Amino acid sequence: GAGVSQSPRYKVAKRGQDVALRCDPISGHVSLFWYQQALGQGPEFLTYFQNEAQLDKSGLPSDRFFAERPEGSVSTLKIQRTQQEDSAVYLCASMVVGAEAFFGQGTRLTVV
């Protein structure tokens, strides 16, 4: 595709529900990042993949958050037992190592 694609664009979840957010990176981009952007703030790093290897997950806020990229392309961010504080925009970015990062439009998660 032409850019990074994220789905769904909007997700409303009841507190305690599990959610899965998908990221389709630009074809051939080795590096993939997930960020969390709370309202009125800048994106905060969650986790980083190089191909299928998760090299850094230091930003994941709790063990309820889990990310995978099993074939080194599409990635899924899963949040278990969602809480209200998980409400945010989740951004995915992909890049060739050392080059510009391209961001998707994000998934806006609202936990009610």
Place this chain on the structure above:
Amino acid sequence: GNSVTQMEGPVTLSEEAFLTINCTYTATGYPSLFWYVQYPGEGLQLLLKATKADDKGSNKGFEATYRKETTSFHLEKGSVQVSDSAVYFCALRTNAGKSTFGDGTTLTVKP
């Protein structure tokens, strides 16, 4: 750890006014510096970047110079347009590729 502090907004200017949005950073090593723009309803887009000290990034009339001595990367534009209304984010990136962002500055340009 790494951090980015940018000028709080919102900033409201009249068309053709001069724009400055301040950005300072704290980082270990020698990061690359970026300005991203987010138009309403759209994703983050790279506006400009600089990869080493004294580099000047420029795009669409916007400029920013990587100042190592003051750890700054202020964004400037000589004459803003209504279409420049957006949220602007300053960011740094380490060699690993992980980025650290400021909290964003909302710019509104009035005709």
